[in-house]
Amino acid sequence: MKRKQNMTKITAIITAVGKYVPEDILTNQMLEKMVDTHDEWITTRTGIKERRILKGEGKGTSFMAIKAAQQLLDKKKLDPKEIELVIVATATPDMQAASTAVYVATEIGATNAFGFDLEAACSSFLYGMSVAAKYIESGRYKKVLLIGADKCSSMIDYTDRSTCIIFGDGAGAVLFEPNEEGLGLQDEYLRSDGAGREFLQVKAGGSINPLTKEGIDNKENFIFQDGKTVFKNAVFNMADAAVKILERNNLTNDDIQWLAAHQANKRIIEATANRIELDSSKVMMNIQNYGNTTSATLPLLLADYEQQLKKGDNIIFAAFGGGFTWGSIYFKWAYNS
Ligand code: UT7
Secondary structure: OOOOOOOOOOEEEEEEEEEEOOOOEEEHHHHHOOOOOOHHHHHHHHOOOEEEOOOOOOOOHHHHHHHHHHHHHHHHOOOHHHOOEEEEEOOOOOOOOOOHHHHHHHHOOOOOOEEEEEOEOEOHHHHHHHHHHHHHHOOOOOOEEEEEEEEHHHHOOOOOHHHHOOEOEEEEEEEEEEEOOOOEEEEEEEEEOHHHHHHEEEOOOOOOOOOOHHHHHOOOOOEEEOHHHHHHHHHHHHHHHHHHHHHHOOOOHHHOOEEEEOOOOHHHHHHHHHHOOOOHHHEOOOHHHHOEOHHHHHHHHHHHHHHHOOOOOEEEEEEEEOOOEEEEEEEEOOOOO
């Protein structure tokens, strides 16, 4: 008779968090002097008070990703040679063709790792959590570093009031490791719809419209957003994904300790919290300090709330972004700080 093997299910937990935001602050008052806007409009329509901007020649997304990763390594006292995979979730890679993650891995000393970038606009980090978790759950990898980093200021026209008030720069890093207590990623509901790409995009610089002088003259190297359409889709889909993940895991709002939602607009985050009837005390929020940092919003939330998180806390992650891309992840936190 064959002996039954005692196989414990491996789940993927987050065991460390790091962050970096640039020193330079762009406040609403400073924007009032640059475009036709005012603090009250920005605050009530978006919840944003200030954002960070990465300045300095030769500094790109990798600069912030490396700093966030280094903070994580220092906090965890981890030898970077133990890291096996580095994923950089970003919509603003350092450059085309050469992966930002590969450069980051080398710079932090993760010489035994391979790396790649993951691009899904503002859902990049959420999708990255799914991917990182799969490598861990397979049993083949023990340490996966996932970084969400974006230098949004590199694609902003600071004379366009409809976009320049929203975006900021930043980076956050998390370490995924295996767990046998059933903690970490429990379930995910991830979706996309290509019909959305005309509403949020950078027209020039890709393979359809490589960058030309004419493209620059027409400001096609900057982000274009049909804010109203994106807003409507974000409100509906992010909330819908959160509801779906709760329903199919038989969770009620009482079972949830935290909502970690993409920080694009305070009103979108509140709409999602309202749909799942979650008290505002359970809603992570730092949009007032950083604006929309695209792929960095979720890990920046984790870094800012790390001290309040407890082992076993149920967190609902949710995001919506260009593409369109969106989804929700049900996650059990694994440590007390
Ligand atoms: O992270 C990726 C996904 N992105 C998002 O989720 C962003 C989704 N969209 C939004 O967050 C919002 O649509 C915005 C914050 C971009 C805009 O807010 P809104 O409430 O949708 O404003 P609106 O575009 O409908 O504009 C309302 C009014 C307009 O004036 P009129 O036509 O009513 O006279 C705009 O011209 O506000 C005006 N406006 C501004 N006024 C002062 C637009 N931008 C500004 C501004 N300052 N910066």
